[in-house]
Amino acid sequence: MLASVxxxxxxxxxxxxxxxVLDTENRPVVLSQLLGRGPVILAFFPKAFTPG
Numbered sequence: 001m002l003a004s005v006x007x008x009x010x011x012x013x014x015x016x017x018x019x020x021v022l023d024t025e026n027r028p029v030v031l032s033q034l035l036g037r038g039p040v041i042l043a044f045f046p047k048a049f050t051p052g
Contacts (some may be wrong), residue, residue, distance in 0.1 A: 016042055 010016075020030045034040045 016040075 015031060016033055020028050023029050031040065
């Protein structure tokens with residue numbers, strides 16, 4: 001399952017909803033599993049890898 005898009009429904013400081021994504025080796029990464037290891041920082045780069 002890939003992450004759903006929550007456009008406009010989250011504000012800075014809100015807790016991130018549960019999601020899973022594939023890492024660079026196509027293995028699933030689940031937010032709740034990462035949180036079990038300690039604090040998590042999520043950073044998004046909406047224009048990464050785009051021309052211009």
